Amino acid sequence: MVSIKRSDGSQVWRKRTTGQSMVRWFGWLVGVAVFVWAWNFISEATTWFFVWDAPRIAGDIFSRATPPRWSYMEKLWEPIWDTLNIATLGTIFALFMAIPVAFMAARNTTPSRWIVRPIALLIIVSTRSINSLIWALLLIAIIGPGVFAGIVAISIRSIGFCAKLLYEAIEEINEVQVEAITATGASKLQTMAYGIVPQIMPAFAGIAVFRWDINIRESTVLGLVGAGGIGLQLSSSLNVLAWPQVTLILLVILLAVVIGEWVSAKVRGAII
Amino acid sequence: MLRLEGLDKTYATGDRALKAVDLEVSKGQVLALIGPSGAGKSTLIRCVNRLVEPTGGKAYLDDVELTTLSSAALRRERRRMGMIFQEYALVERLTVMENVLSGRLGYVGFWRSFLRRFPQSDVDEAYRLLDRVGLLHMADKRADELSGGQRQRVGICRALIQNPALLLVDEPTASLDPKTSREIMRLIVEMCRERGLAAIINIHDVALAQMFVERVVGLELGALVFDGTPDELTPDVLTRIYGEEDWEATIEKVDEDDNEASQ
Numbered sequence: 001m002v003s004i005k006r007s008d009g010s011q012v013w014r015k016r017t018t019g020q021s022m023v024r025w026f027g028w029l030v031g032v033a034v035f036v037w038a039w040n041f042i043s044e045a046t047t048w049f050f051v052w053d054a055p056r057i058a059g060d061i062f063s064r065a066t067p068p069r070w071s072y073m074e075k076l077w078e079p080i081w082d083t084l085n086i087a088t089l090g091t092i093f094a095l096f097m098a099i100p101v102a103f104m105a106a107r108n109t110t111p112s113r114w115i116v117r118p119i120a121l122l123i124i125v126s127t128r129s130i131n132s133l134i135w136a137l138l139l140i141a142i143i144g145p146g147v148f149a150g151i152v153a154i155s156i157r158s159i160g161f162c163a164k165l166l167y168e169a170i171e172e173i174n175e176v177q178v179e180a181i182t183a184t185g186a187s188k189l190q191t192m193a194y195g196i197v198p199q200i201m202p203a204f205a206g207i208a209v210f211r212w213d214i215n216i217r218e219s220t221v222l223g224l225v226g227a228g229g230i231g232l233q234l235s236s237s238l239n240v241l242a243w244p245q246v247t248l249i250l251l252v253i254l255l256a257v258v259i260g261e262w263v264s265a266k267v268r269g270a271i272i
Numbered sequence: 273m274l275r276l277e278g279l280d281k282t283y284a285t286g287d288r289a290l291k292a293v294d295l296e297v298s299k300g301q302v303l304a305l306i307g308p309s310g311a312g313k314s315t316l317i318r319c320v321n322r323l324v325e326p327t328g329g330k331a332y333l334d335d336v337e338l339t340t341l342s343s344a345a346l347r348r349e350r351r352r353m354g355m356i357f358q359e360y361a362l363v364e365r366l367t368v369m370e371n372v373l374s375g376r377l378g379y380v381g382f383w384r385s386f387l388r389r390f391p392q393s394d395v396d397e398a399y400r401l402l403d404r405v406g407l408l409h410m411a412d413k414r415a416d417e418l419s420g421g422q423r424q425r426v427g428i429c430r431a432l433i434q435n436p437a438l439l440l441v442d443e444p445t446a447s448l449d450p451k452t453s454r455e456i457m458r459l460i461v462e463m464c465r466e467r468g469l470a471a472i473i474n475i476h477d478v479a480l481a482q483m484f485v486e487r488v489v490g491l492e493l494g495a496l497v498f499d500g501t502p503d504e505l506t507p508d509v510l511t512r513i514y515g516e517e518d519w520e521a522t523i524e525k526v527d528e529d530d531n532e533a534s535q
Contacts (some may be wrong), residue, residue: 183350185349187353187382
């Protein structure tokens with residue numbers, strides 16, 4: 001927003017100066033040119049025959065994948081139960097580990113800004129930046145395949161996410177309430193329990209159900225690498241091209257995710 | 273009872289908020305600390321219970337020197353100094369009862385307080401105080417359901433249940449309407465009289481201060497510039513504290529208030 005003085009003395013008010021408008025116009029021109037050039041490049045590198053063929057192939061797979069093989073369901077109950085357990089236990093363990101990390105990372109509660117806080121931030125970044133599938137691959141090599149590897153993979157992957165959101169909530173608390181508790185002669189731990197914890201409870205509950213919701217999705221694919229759950233059935237069905245089974249598995253996953261979403265929405269609504 | 277000797281505070285930004293303040297408050301004396309915004313009133317009372325660390329000088333509560341105490345000893349002394357805040361500073365998501373009982377945290381171990389298992393004597397005292405301020409029926413309400421005046425009453429209970437010898441009161445009426453402000457001031461002064469407590473009350477409403485206290489101290493740019501009775505607050509004195517302004521109206525209003533109160 002700028003005010004511009006004209007030579008005749010009148011004041012006009014525009015969003016941008018003439019110079020800024022020119023720069024923006026030129027920016028758009030360059031952007032469009034790059035887009036057209038990139039489009040050409042991709043087009044040349046694409047085998048268009050396969051693309052034109054895609055609808056027919058998709059139709060073919062669809063016709064082979066329907067109807068789902070319902071009788072296969074009896075083999076899915078246990079893995080879907082495992083999947084839900086991986087998500088739930090993984091989330092609970094992650095929260096236990098995330099709480100101390102969050103308190104160490106928050107500027108207003110960290111015991112030391114120059115040593116402990118960077119370590120906590122490093123834990124957050126490193127656990128967050130590696131996908132749970134990759135964690136699962138690593139953990140299977142270390143502790144062998146199975147549900148336990150899946151739980152550990154999910155919980156490690158979730159620490160960073162939960163700790164980051166939680167420490168942001170801790171940094172946003174009202175310090176005066178903490179001051180008031182400190183002034184009564186309360187110890188550090190009591191100040192935390194009375195001054196800080198009540199203030200972050202809604203955020204904590206929200207984070208917990210949100211992450212649980214995400215973890216249900218993530219744990220459905222862990223079986224692809226052998227870390228337990230329904231992903232194992234998915235990968236073996238895909239390998240033998242048993243399309244009706246794949247359809248059923250996808251439907252089951254969809255149902256689990258929808259239920260998870262519904263539960264977490266209910267819980268969040270009840271708390272906030 | 274409380275004695276400040278050359279108390280000094282320079283913030284990390286270089287602002288010198290307190291300039292060698294000397295002040296003595298005797299047992300049971302209620303004192304109003306007046307002065308313009310930024311004069312260092314809040315800093316002064318926070319330096320006493322060391323929510324803000326003073327950078328120089330000494331503060332004695334009875335015979336205990338406060339500025340050099342270890343953190344454990346400081347916590348013990350803080351129990352003897354109740355604090356009341358401008359925006360009430362209740363923990364909003366806790367109940368009224370939890371807020372009042374939090375005044376006992378200095379006396380109760382962590383697990384007992386965490387599990388809300390306070391000694392029965394503390395619970396009785398909390399109910400008694402809530403009854404005294406007329407909020408017994410609100411005991412199990414959450415603090416954020418209360419009105420401003422009610423919250424400040426809970427704040428007063430929290431300070432009193434500490435069984436303090438001194439109250440540090442920071443702008444208790446700044447966010448309240450005129451009538452509630454007087455009620456709160458009256459309550460604080462009454463409670464001090466009943467229990468023989470000394471109090472330092474930061475307040476920017478000069479007329480209100482004059483109505484309720486026996487001693488007024490004026491702070492300007494971190495230095496004491498006035499110490500006397502409410503009657504001695506003349507336009508000259510107010511000009512010294514706050515700067516040039518027509519003060520007759522402020523003081524006249526006080527006279528009317530006094531008449532009203534005495535009738």
